[in-house]
Amino acid sequence: MSALGRAGTTEYVDAEALDWALRMAEPRADWDAFLAWLEADPGRSARYDHAVSLLEAATDMVRDQAFSPTVSNHTSSPSPVRRHWIGGAVAAALIAAIGFGVWHERDRSYMVATAAGEQRAIRLADGSSIALAGGSRVRLDPVRPRSASVLAGQVLFRVRHDASDPFHVNVGDLELTDLGTVFDVRLLGDQTHVAVAEGAVMVDPRGPKLRLGPGQSVTEVDGQLRRSQQDAADVGAWRDGRLSYDDAALRDVADDLSRQLGLPITAAPAVAGRTFNGTLEMRGLRDDPSVLGALLGVEVRHEGSEWILDERR
Amino acid sequence: MPPSGLELVYLENRDRLVRFLRARGAGDVAEDLVHDLWLTVSTRSEGPIANPVAYLHRAADRLMIDRYRSRSQAEKREQAWEKDREGENFMMPTPEREVGARQEAERVVAVLNALGDRKAGIFRRVRIDGVAQRTVAEEFGVSLSTVEADLREAARALITLKDAFQ
Secondary structure, three states: OOOOOEEEEEOOHHHHHHHHHHHOOOOOHHHHHHHHHOOOOOOHHHHHHHHHHHHHHHHHHHHHHHOOOOOOOOEEEEEEEEHHHHHHHHHHHHHHHHHHHOOOOOOOEEEEOOOOOOEEEEEEOOOOEEOOHHHHHHHHOOOOOOOEEEOEEEEEEOOOOOOOOEEEEEEOOOEEOOOOOOEEEEEEOOEEEEEEEOOOOOOOOOOEEEEEEOOOOEEOOOEEEEEEOOOOHHHHHHHEEEEHHHHHHHEHHHHHHHHHHHEEEEEEEHHHHOOEEEEEEEEHHHHHHHHHHHHHEEEEEEEEEEEEEOOOO | OOHHHHHHOOOOOOOHHHHHHHHHHHHHHHHHHHHHHHHHHHHOOOOOOOHHHHHHHHHHHHHHHHHHHHHHHHHHHHHHHHHHHHOOOOOOOOHHHHHEEEEEEEHHHHHHHOOOOOHHHHHHHHHOOOHHHHHHHHHHHHOOHHHHHHHHHHHHHHHHHHHHHH
């Protein structure tokens, strides 16, 4: 029997090659071990190719099924196992729920959320990917795979470009149409901020039609759009732990820090309205939030579990 | 212009990548392919790469998978054309094909239900969301070897089903 071929009508599931196909799809796959396995027998590469294509076909089948409107509904009751991982991963629960058909007849949109201090990357059905900063929420709709609504926090989009089917993002009062690739969206207090790293984004395609290119950004407050520049390399820098603010009120900076760090930080009324421009490194802050005092020009108090930014005396 | 970080890693690992491509069935064209690989990788616009050596290996692996795929698709087209000539092939009427697709979807659901929430959930999380097996193990509160076993079982059940459709 050929490793590539079929035995009668039953596909030959090559257990060893399938294991390698599963293993090498891992983010931290061991390429040295894989090379050693391949070199030990020249026939193994073709067996692996075959296993990968079967595995990917199987994966596509499940992915298509998750978004297929024809599947019958089967509501599974929550088991102890399930409850366990709902706590750990809301997104997992939601994605699985779609697969099992626990959705409303018309609205099958679902939410992907991160806890404060958590970051998560998700691959979308169309091959695009999004990264959520801590305390963020995004609504996705399987009926409209080329769209997303950002409801809270900060999300970096890496969109697969398709001129005939552009990707749409709703955020705050803004509607964005992707003209290609990588951009960051952030809700901060009453501000909506959009910054482009690569390609271009059209802001409010039905309204003022503002086109942003790499390194350009826009902030919307109360229907007013303000353009600014930002180093393209800094867009999405929150993923590397760098948080930048542009004329942000300290109350909003405190909210954002709470989300990103997973620590409760609030601004006392005396300083809440002050603005801050600059970049903060998350790493140092998580270990010692009191360094915020020098960075933001405030006093930092630790009360119970909470960190409070207040006027210096 | 001095070579970028990724280019340096590529140049340092070029021989190693040729060896990898050869082991992945590239044979005599491995040298050509490694060049193609660099062209593809260097024009790709992605963010910072955490582990460039692994990244290049993965890109090389993907290149070979794509070659395998396009080869087997060409073979399928050839076979279909031969059958056409022999008058064996015919297109199914559209409604029937639609019923076929619906039945296929229902059977996928049936297979996933038979596997149970945990195995199906683990398969989705790893294969569709692209989450590392170790992380998924923590999410589900099971051991890594349980995740591996669940993935294996789910993959086999789905591959068997996929085959039944063909």
